[in-house]
Amino acid sequence: KVHRVACIPGDGIGVDITEAATRVLNTLSTVLKTFEFDFTTFDWSSKAYLERGWYMPPDGLDQLKKYDVIYFGAVGWPDVPDHISLWSLILPIRKALNQYVNVRPTSILPGTKSPLADCKREDLDWVIVRENSEGEYSGQGGISHEHSEHAVATEVSIFTQVGIERIMRFAFDTARSRPRKKLTMVTKSNAQRHGMVLWDKVFYQVAKDYPDVSTDKMLVDAMTVRMVLHPTSLDTIVATNLHADILSDLAAALSGSIGIAPSSNLDPTRKNPSMFEPIHGSAPDIAGKGIANPIGAFWSAAEMVRWLGETEAADGLMKAISNVTAAGVKTKDLGGSEDTKGVTNAVCKEIEKL
Amino acid sequence: KVHRVACIPGDGIGVDITEAATRVLNTLSTVLKTFEFDFTTFDWSSKAYLERGWYMPPDGLDQLKKYDVIYFGAVGWPDVPDHISLWSLILPIRKALNQYVNVRPTSILPGTKSPLADCKREDLDWVIVRENSEGEYSGQGGISHEHSEHAVATEVSIFTQVGIERIMRFAFDTARSRPRKKLTMVTKSNAQRHGMVLWDKVFYQVAKDYPDVSTDKMLVDAMTVRMVLHPTSLDTIVATNLHADILSDLAAALSGSIGIAPSSNLDPTRKNPSMFEPIHGSAPDIAGKGIANPIGAFWSAAEMVRWLGETEAADGLMKAISNVTAAGVKTKDLGGSEDTKGVTNAVCKEIEKL
Numbered sequence: 001k002v003h004r005v006a007c008i009p010g011d012g013i014g015v016d017i018t019e020a021a022t023r024v025l026n027t028l029s030t031v032l033k034t035f036e037f038d039f040t041t042f043d044w045s046s047k048a049y050l051e052r053g054w055y056m057p058p059d060g061l062d063q064l065k066k067y068d069v070i071y072f073g074a075v076g077w078p079d080v081p082d083h084i085s086l087w088s089l090i091l092p093i094r095k096a097l098n099q100y101v102n103v104r105p106t107s108i109l110p111g112t113k114s115p116l117a118d119c120k121r122e123d124l125d126w127v128i129v130r131e132n133s134e135g136e137y138s139g140q141g142g143i144s145h146e147h148s149e150h151a152v153a154t155e156v157s158i159f160t161q162v163g164i165e166r167i168m169r170f171a172f173d174t175a176r177s178r179p180r181k182k183l184t185m186v187t188k189s190n191a192q193r194h195g196m197v198l199w200d201k202v203f204y205q206v207a208k209d210y211p212d213v214s215t216d217k218m219l220v221d222a223m224t225v226r227m228v229l230h231p232t233s234l235d236t237i238v239a240t241n242l243h244a245d246i247l248s249d250l251a252a253a254l255s256g257s258i259g260i261a262p263s264s265n266l267d268p269t270r271k272n273p274s275m276f277e278p279i280h281g282s283a284p285d286i287a288g289k290g291i292a293n294p295i296g297a298f299w300s301a302a303e304m305v306r307w308l309g310e311t312e313a314a315d316g317l318m319k320a321i322s323n324v325t326a327a328g329v330k331t332k333d334l335g336g337s338e339d340t341k342g343v344t345n346a347v348c349k350e351i352e353k354l
Numbered sequence: 355k356v357h358r359v360a361c362i363p364g365d366g367i368g369v370d371i372t373e374a375a376t377r378v379l380n381t382l383s384t385v386l387k388t389f390e391f392d393f394t395t396f397d398w399s400s401k402a403y404l405e406r407g408w409y410m411p412p413d414g415l416d417q418l419k420k421y422d423v424i425y426f427g428a429v430g431w432p433d434v435p436d437h438i439s440l441w442s443l444i445l446p447i448r449k450a451l452n453q454y455v456n457v458r459p460t461s462i463l464p465g466t467k468s469p470l471a472d473c474k475r476e477d478l479d480w481v482i483v484r485e486n487s488e489g490e491y492s493g494q495g496g497i498s499h500e501h502s503e504h505a506v507a508t509e510v511s512i513f514t515q516v517g518i519e520r521i522m523r524f525a526f527d528t529a530r531s532r533p534r535k536k537l538t539m540v541t542k543s544n545a546q547r548h549g550m551v552l553w554d555k556v557f558y559q560v561a562k563d564y565p566d567v568s569t570d571k572m573l574v575d576a577m578t579v580r581m582v583l584h585p586t587s588l589d590t591i592v593a594t595n596l597h598a599d600i601l602s603d604l605a606a607a608l609s610g611s612i613g614i615a616p617s618s619n620l621d622p623t624r625k626n627p628s629m630f631e632p633i634h635g636s637a638p639d640i641a642g643k644g645i646a647n648p649i650g651a652f653w654s655a656a657e658m659v660r661w662l663g664e665t666e667a668a669d670g671l672m673k674a675i676s677n678v679t680a681a682g683v684k685t686k687d688l689g690g691s692e693d694t695k696g697v698t699n700a701v702c703k704e705i706e707k708l
């Protein structure tokens with residue numbers, strides 16, 4: 001069986017870690033022999049944009065639709081305003097391919113630790129389900145009186161019954177699939193009294209269909225306190241596009257490093273390819289130095305493999321990652337002294353033992 | 355000299371800690387003998403609302419304008435939807451009285467510690483300057499097709515040149531007044547491409563007037579990572595209404611407890627009274643039990659006293675608070691075993707030594 005993967009390395013360390021991830025994925029298929037990957041790489045990046053004036057060609061989104069999945073590195077580069085780069089590449093893909101769910105698991109890998117003094121490995125095991133298609137990332141809004149002293153700009157967050165309901169159902173299904181069957185819904189409906197109130201309402205509507213899932217509701221500000229002071233009290237979390245963006249970075253930091261955190265942009269209907277990317281950015285400061293932590297990229301690759309139905313391979317890759325961190329083969333952000341290549345070699349070696 | 359203080363205890367533990375704070379303030383004036391407080395208490399609360407149907411009377415905001423300052427406890431109660439209670443009380447006050455700045459200092463008190471393993475007391479000393487009049491708290495937006503399967507709701511964030519410029523100037527002045535002269539600006543202008551881009555632009559414009567202040571820019575998601583992993587790299591922080599709401603709760607948690615964190619809602623023009631409140635909420639679960647941590651209320655009171663020009667009294671109160679926590683007289687959230695009264699008594703005793 002051949003899985004066709006569209007690869008978009010993008011910018012900065014996105015290039016380093018995508019290379020590492022494809023090496024690991026190829027090793028996995030070579031060792032397991034039950035499937036193959038057919039990678040196609042797209043040079044849609046800020047570097048290319050600066051040279052030729054565009055990220056994706058006009059039919060870029062249609063090209064992507066032909067693949068089974070998309071693997072994404074990172075986008076963003078100092079010479080291009082961030083809102084240009086992101087709205088030219090990652091955000092249109094998430095939206096056009098109906099990837100309305102972004103799943104962000106967080107846990108503390110063996111051989112690593114939380115920066116929190118009292119947080120042991122088993123104390124932190126979360127899945128953040130992020131709404132990925134609307135909310136604060138609708139792109140709507142504008143500016144009037146630009147360049148004047150009375151300029152006024154707006155950001156318009158859009159929340160729809162349909163959009164909220166589908167993310168809630170996904171979150172409840174996720175919570176249900178986990179041992180604790182516990183879902184925490186995050187909101188800011190005290191200060192934001194329109195869209196966030198609808199968000200709350202739909203949550204309670206959908207909850208009725210999941211009597212076996214226990215629920216609670218948190219305001220996003222108080223949620224950060226709970227994540228820091230009572231990590232064990234949380235399991236599955238559902239939040240808006242922006243809230244979950246913030247909380248998932250915090251979650252990654254509390255699990256030790258943003259460098260290990262994976263994310264899956266899913267179209268649960270499977271009508272379009274889903275996209276897998278580490279949650280870290282392009283990290284211009286360390287780009288090209290070969291020292292980026294590739295674990296977030298490998299974990300994202302494992303999620304991709306699982307989505308493709310290759311459960312054994314996904315489990316194997318996760319085991320390889322765990323064995324490597326457990327053995328202390330880690331980059332600097334995790335307190336180790338290895339570089340990208342060192343960690344990648346170690347993971348490949350572990351895969352060969354599968 | 356008499357300082358006229360409007361007191362709004364509000365809901366839940368707001369009542370407990372406002373009582374404690376007025377006791378401490380009265381002790382302070384009795385001991386120092388250089389000024390007096392004249393407190394007027396307003397029963398504007400959710401309890402009153404449930405009885406009589408309103409929080410503030412129609413001329414409530416005008417009544418408040420007659421005072422030198424406002425002391426606020428907390429608002430929010432399970433029997434009233436949060437967006438009703440907040441938009442009936444705290445948010446209209448902040449807006450109508452032009453309290454466009456919300457200052458939120460964070461540090462680790464003597465005798466207490468951060469939940470972060472490697473964070474010593476001197477490693478965390480931040481001031482968050484929060485935009486308090488517009489942005490995500492504009493209140494604008496609405497809902498269409500309510501109660502239908504295709505309901506659509508919006509939250510509209512408003513950012514104005516005037517609103518951004520004044521908060522940036524306040525933030526730069528704050529940064530300049532501190533030894534490190536360092537300001538970190540928080541944004542999400544990669545995903546939010548209208549108002550947040552204006553936010554960034556005005557920041558760089560204003561920065562030109564403060565060449566002695568060093569600056570950097572962070573995306574709000576990455577900012578949480580930096581707060582957790584590199585707390586020492588931060589000093590003064592400026593962020594939007596929502597971003598700073600989230601970051602200041604996180605900051606409080608990282609300093610040990612949300613129960614110690616103060617906030618000042620300032621009208622820097624001094625044309626309207628400013629308002630001082632701990633950042634914690636009404637905490638229905640522990641309301642009326644006499645166990646709330648009053649330190650955030652005392653610290654907020656100290657900020658109020660400083661705003662009133664009583665510098666010696668403000669320093670004295672902060673010293674009293676520090677001596678009490680240093681002596682281990684603390685509530686449970688800080689790892690102690692005292693109740694509200696115990697801590698309040700101890701602070702009053704320390705004040706008597708001034």
Ligand SMILES: CC(C)[C@H](C(=O)O)[C@@H](O)C(=O)O
Pocket residue numbers: 075086090245279544545575
């Ligand atoms: C790059 C950026 C648009 C993105 C986001 O905000 O969604 C990133 O922070 C993420 O979390 O995936």
Ligand SMILES: CC(C)[C@H](C(=O)O)[C@@H](O)C(=O)O
Pocket residue numbers: 190191221429440444599633
């Ligand atoms: C009570 C609520 C409106 C408030 C806010 O979000 O501003 C609170 O969380 C705060 O931080 O002061």
